[in-house]
Amino acid sequence: MTSVNDLIRGSAATSVRNCGADLASDPWTVDARPAPTYGPGASVADPAPLGMPRQGRLPEEYAAASPEELDRRIRAAKATLGNRALILGHFYQRDEVIRYADVVGDSFQLARAAATRPAAEAIIFCGVHFMAETADILSGTDQAVILPNLAAGCSMADMASIAEVEDCWAELEALYGTAADAAGRVPVIPVTYMNSSAAIKDFCGRRGGIVCTSSNARAVLTWAFERGQRVVFFPDQHLGRNTAKAMGVPLDSMSMWNPRLPLGGNSETALIQARVILWNGFCSVHRRFTVEQIAAARAEHPGVRVIVHPECPVEVVDAADENGSTDYITRAIVAAPDGGIFAVGTEINLVQRLATRYPQHTIFCLDPVVCPCSTMYRIHPGYLAWVLEQLVEGETVNRIRVADEVSSGALLALRRMLAVQP
Ligand code: 13P
Numbered sequence: 001m002t003s004v005n006d007l008i009r010g011s012a013a014t015s016v017r018n019c020g021a022d023l024a025s026d027p028w029t030v031d032a033r034p035a036p037t038y039g040p041g042a043s044v045a046d047p048a049p050l051g052m053p054r055q056g057r058l059p060e061e062y063a064a065a066s067p068e069e070l071d072r073r074i075r076a077a078k079a080t081l082g083n084r085a086l087i088l089g090h091f092y093q094r095d096e097v098i099r100y101a102d103v104v105g106d107s108f109q110l111a112r113a114a115a116t117r118p119a120a121e122a123i124i125f126c127g128v129h130f131m132a133e134t135a136d137i138l139s140g141t142d143q144a145v146i147l148p149n150l151a152a153g154c155s156m157a158d159m160a161s162i163a164e165v166e167d168c169w170a171e172l173e174a175l176y177g178t179a180a181d182a183a184g185r186v187p188v189i190p191v192t193y194m195n196s197s198a199a200i201k202d203f204c205g206r207r208g209g210i211v212c213t214s215s216n217a218r219a220v221l222t223w224a225f226e227r228g229q230r231v232v233f234f235p236d237q238h239l240g241r242n243t244a245k246a247m248g249v250p251l252d253s254m255s256m257w258n259p260r261l262p263l264g265g266n267s268e269t270a271l272i273q274a275r276v277i278l279w280n281g282f283c284s285v286h287r288r289f290t291v292e293q294i295a296a297a298r299a300e301h302p303g304v305r306v307i308v309h310p311e312c313p314v315e316v317v318d319a320a321d322e323n324g325s326t327d328y329i330t331r332a333i334v335a336a337p338d339g340g341i342f343a344v345g346t347e348i349n350l351v352q353r354l355a356t357r358y359p360q361h362t363i364f365c366l367d368p369v370v371c372p373c374s375t376m377y378r379i380h381p382g383y384l385a386w387v388l389e390q391l392v393e394g395e396t397v398n399r400i401r402v403a404d405e406v407s408s409g410a411l412l413a414l415r416r417m418l419a420v421q422p
């Protein structure tokens with residue numbers, strides 16, 4: 001089986017290109033660099049936020065261990081810990097990590113898993129920082145959530161800071177006031193994508209707002225429009241725009257908010273007319289997909305079904321046959337009759353896994369350049385072995401704790417989301 005690692009290291013018998021020279025390095029070589037970055041890959045140019053947690057140096061024995069030794073040690077530690085440890089793996093994790101996960105899923109499914117497994121003393125989240133924060137908020141206070149590599153952030157989530165969001169809200173409130181209309185709808189409801197900090201979820205929870213994921217964004221926006229005249233959507237402009245457009249909101253009723261400009265770079269008139277205000281964040285991985293790639297896939301593979309993630313730009317979503325969350329993409333392929341041809345616009349680890357698991361179909365990534373999510377990529381079996389063996393020794397390392405003053409509002413916003421039926 002050809003893994004994404006084989007592809008990016010060039011060890012597969014293929015001439016594929018990858019999106020960053022650094023990608024062939026192990027994450028600890030990047031983690032140890034003095035200038036903090038989110039590491040190799042699509043978001044290599046994304047600056048790391050000042051306060052981001054930094055991974056300490058991984059003990060040398062884990063960096064030096066062979067894949068076989070790490071496999072033996074992870075399995076042994078997992079067997080010793082039994083039900084005390086629950087390993088969650090997001091679809092975008094590399095196969096070398098996914099093979100140890102007790103639950104594999106999209107960000108919504110993993111949040112639900114964290115909320116419904118009270119027997120686990122430790123939840124090891126093989127995903128990124130905002131997912132681990134969410135798991136900490138939803139799990140019991142006596143459960144420890146562990147992120148194997150603290151440098152596994154999400155460059156999109158970091159495009160909205162709580163200070164910027166508060167400034168935006170103050171400007172919107174000054175413009176709109178707070179009075180509800182005749183139908184009881186307040187001027188604006190804040191909605192945040194799961195891919196955001198706990199502080200922003202807390203902010204939304206305290207102001208009558210809610211969290212969404214890519215699998216329930218439409219149902220959540222419907223919930224928000226029942227309560228508000230308009231929505232301000234953090235931080236992914238593309239998910240917000242694609243979802244609102246599919247619900248019939250015209251593009252000219254959507255304004256983009258640039259936090260560096262007064263009124264986000266909008267006129268008062270435009271903001272008063274807006275039904276959706278989109279924060280100007282984006283995902284570096286999904287921004288790579290283009291209409292030209294779709295045209296090339298259709299030319300080369302007549303009958304191809306193009307499915308993309310809604311974090312892709314609107315023109316890509318419009319040109320595709322379908323769009324949906326990572327779980328939607330997986331289910332669409334599982335349900336298809338044999339012999340399907342699928343061009344998929346999402347992170348390469350998931351696409352490659354689907355291609356391997358469903359050989360009855362032809363499945364390929366829309367982007368011919370191999371480009372993993374560089375922050376998901378930071379979770380390596382070496383880090384997993386380290387945190388598990390520490391647990392066996394009675395030590396909890398890399399625990400993600402959301403402060404109480406932040407978690408209560410965030411919990412409110414998350415519970416509202418969990419109660420919305422997609
Ligand atoms: P899902 O909500 O589909 O799991 O996606 C999460 C994510 O980070 C996509 O980039």
Ligand code: SF4
Nearest residue numbers: 154155156283285373
């Ligand atoms: Fe964040 Fe994009 Fe990676 Fe998802 S794929 S975790 S949005 S950087």
